[in-house]
Amino acid sequence: MTAARQRVIAALTVDFGLDATGKRIRPPRARYSCVLCQQLEGPVYGAELVAEFVAFIRTEHPAKCTARSSA
Numbered sequence: 037m038t039a040a041r042q043r044v045i046a047a048l049t050v051d052f053g054l055d056a057t058g059k060r061i062r063p064p065r066a067r068y069s070c071v072l073c074q075q076l077e078g079p080v081y082g083a084e085l086v087a088e089f090v091a092f093i094r095t096e097h098p099a100k101c102t103a104r105s106s107a
């Protein structure tokens with residue numbers, strides 16, 4: 037059985053700021069990069085802002101991406 041081919045069209049990167057033991061060593065941060073339209077968003081810092089950013093970018097960027105309709 038062969039897996040279907042897939043393309044990466046965006047990267048949502050979230051760093052929770054934890055070390056290998058789970059201890060927080062820095063504030064969480066997140067950024068987003070769209071491969072299709074080359075738009076970069078973020079970074080944002082702090083747990084609350086990261087949570088809001090992730091929710092926002094997952095719904096809003098696909099709706100406004102200038103290249104997504106032709107992908």
